[in-house]
Amino acid sequence: MNQKYMLPLAGVFLLFLLAYAGVEGAGLEWFFGIVIPYLAVIAFIWGFVTRVIGWANSAVPFRIPTTCGQQKSLPWIKQNRIDNPDTALGVFIRMLFEIFLFRSLFRNTKAAFNTDENNKLTYSWEIFLWLGALAFHYGFLVVILRHLRFFLEPVPAFLTFLEYVDGIVQIGLPGVFISGIVLLGAALFLLARRIFDAKVSYISLAADYFPLFLIIGIAATGIAMRYFTKVDITGVKEFTMGLVTFNPVIPPGVGGLFYAHVFMVSVLFAYFPMSKLMHAGGIFLSPTRNMANNTRAKRHINPWNYAVDIHTYEQYEDHFREKMIEAGLPVDKEA
Amino acid sequence: MSKNAIIAGLVVFVAAALFPFWFNIGGTNAAPEAELSAKAKAAKKCVLDKYDMRANHMTILNDWRTSVVRNSDRMYKSTNGKTFGMSLSTGEDSCLGCHTDKAKFCDKCHNYASVNPYCWECHTDPKEVTNEK
Numbered sequence: 001m002n003q004k005y006m007l008p009l010a011g012v013f014l015l016f017l018l019a020y021a022g023v024e025g026a027g028l029e030w031f032f033g034i035v036i037p038y039l040a041v042i043a044f045i046w047g048f049v050t051r052v053i054g055w056a057n058s059a060v061p062f063r064i065p066t067t068c069g070q071q072k073s074l075p076w077i078k079q080n081r082i083d084n085p086d087t088a089l090g091v092f093i094r095m096l097f098e099i100f101l102f103r104s105l106f107r108n109t110k111a112a113f114n115t116d117e118n119n120k121l122t123y124s125w126e127i128f129l130w131l132g133a134l135a136f137h138y139g140f141l142v143v144i145l146r147h148l149r150f151f152l153e154p155v156p157a158f159l160t161f162l163e164y165v166d167g168i169v170q171i172g173l174p175g176v177f178i179s180g181i182v183l184l185g186a187a188l189f190l191l192a193r194r195i196f197d198a199k200v201s202y203i204s205l206a207a208d209y210f211p212l213f214l215i216i217g218i219a220a221t222g223i224a225m226r227y228f229t230k231v232d233i234t235g236v237k238e239f240t241m242g243l244v245t246f247n248p249v250i251p252p253g254v255g256g257l258f259y260a261h262v263f264m265v266s267v268l269f270a271y272f273p274m275s276k277l278m279h280a281g282g283i284f285l286s287p288t289r290n291m292a293n294n295t296r297a298k299r300h301i302n303p304w305n306y307a308v309d310i311h312t313y314e315q316y317e318d319h320f321r322e323k324m325i326e327a328g329l330p331v332d333k334e335a
Numbered sequence: 336m337s338k339n340a341i342i343a344g345l346v347v348f349v350a351a352a353l354f355p356f357w358f359n360i361g362g363t364n365a366a367p368e369a370e371l372s373a374k375a376k377a378a379k380k381c382v383l384d385k386y387d388m389r390a391n392h393m394t395i396l397n398d399w400r401t402s403v404v405r406n407s408d409r410m411y412k413s414t415n416g417k418t419f420g421m422s423l424s425t426g427e428d429s430c431l432g433c434h435t436d437k438a439k440f441c442d443k444c445h446n447y448a449s450v451n452p453y454c455w456e457c458h459t460d461p462k463e464v465t466n467e468k
Contacts, residue, residue: 041352044352045349045352045353048348048352049345049348049349052341052344052345052348053341053345056338056341148354148355149448149449150448151355151358151359152355152358152359153359153362153447155446155449159449160449160451163449163451164451170453172397173393173394173396173397174393174450175453230390230391230394231390232386232389232390233389233390233444233448233450234366234367234389234444234447234448235366235386235389236448237366237447237448238364238365238366241359241362241363241364241366242364244355244356244358244359244362245359245362245363245364247363247364248364249364251366252386253385253386253389253390281348284341284344285341
């Protein structure tokens with residue numbers, strides 16, 4: 001138990017209660033359902049673009065790609081074109097692997113001391129963070145895409161197909177969507193890792209726990225609404241369609257849990273650009289990943305380089321020649 | 336990374352993030368109204384109240400299926416005092432017995448919310464069958 005996760009946990013509970021009580025008690029549907037979501041969209045897009053432009057304007061003084069293989073060298077040495085790319089194509093392919101498969105995380109290792117009498121430090125392959133992260137991100141992606149059914153009218157065929165695939169197990173009614181379960185499970189796993197793994201716990205801050213709790217809260221309220229407390233889905237779509245057609249309406253018969261869900265999603269979107277969640281945009285602008293390792297073939301000039309006033313030996317000698325001759329020092333050019 | 340590539344990426348990002356807004360240009364927020372048949376209007380009371388029914392009808396149907404198939408209990412006594420046959424499509428006191436037009440009642444909202452219930456993989460709309468003959 002420590003305040004690094006107790007504070008964010010309490011914060012997420014407060015956010016939930018704020019919206020729930022605001023709607024159920026004070027009737028502030030218009031505030032949590034209309035004002036906040038619009039502000040969140042603006043904050044998300046404006047913040048995201050500002051962050052990326054800020055990075056784009058930052059100087060990249062050195063060409064420092066991280067590499068994991070043989071770099072381009074002599075013709076008879078085989079280069080690893082993807083892990084040590086020297087062309088834009090190689091960089092692009094490496095980026096695809098990184099973005100879609102989290103390839104660098106796949107290589108994750110853990111260090112531990114052997115428990116026998118040697119007490120030797122050994123490194124072993126640690127795949128669970130990679131698995132958890134992959135499950136979390138893809139689960140979340142499918143959940144977000146599925147939610148487009150509330151925001152698009154008519155619903156495009158690819159969404160119907162996605163829902164069909166996601167609900168293919170046909171358990172219960174309404175049928176279970178695999179992605180929702182995977183998302184919640186993976187988020188809980190990533191949280192458990194931060195809490196119970198002493199080394200990860202030591203480096204985890206409130207900013208690491210807050211988005212996790214928030215996403216767990218969002219997933220939990222969403223799952224609660226779909227499978228347990230139930231909500232009038234036509235009313236919900238009427239509400240969301242009102243938002244995207246700039247003609248907002250508050251449907252009757254939709255309760256506080258729904259607005260709490262919407263509020264937490266809005267908070268997540270607004271919080272996104274100012275948090276570590278910006279790795280979504282940052283991955284594209286990582287100097288260690290988006291540059292080719294061609295320093296031996298091409299000169300990379302530091303954009304921070306400015307003209308330096310130098311004083312060459314010739315200028316020095318011109319300046320002091322007479323004094324140097326007087327003192328008997330050798331000079332290149334006689335006066 | 337070149338400035339042009341970054342700007343292009345940002346344009347794609349903003350367009351994607353605002354996708355629901357431009358997709359629905361000219362659209363409305365109006366949800367379809369399920370049309371009640373004359374019979375349903377005359378009956379006034381359904382199994383549950385309107386919004387309860389909208390949110391929970393699928394659970395009721397699921398429970399009914401269990402009740403009929405496992406326990407052969409086919410009558411449902413509602414809290415509002417009325418009794419119904421636990422059937423989707425058979426009999427006057429079934430769902431479709433009262434809500435006679437599937438296309439105007441069930442499908443309207445299901446299509447709107449992209450809900451594709453598997454009821455109709457086994458059940459048929461009696462009307463559709465008659466029309467085909």
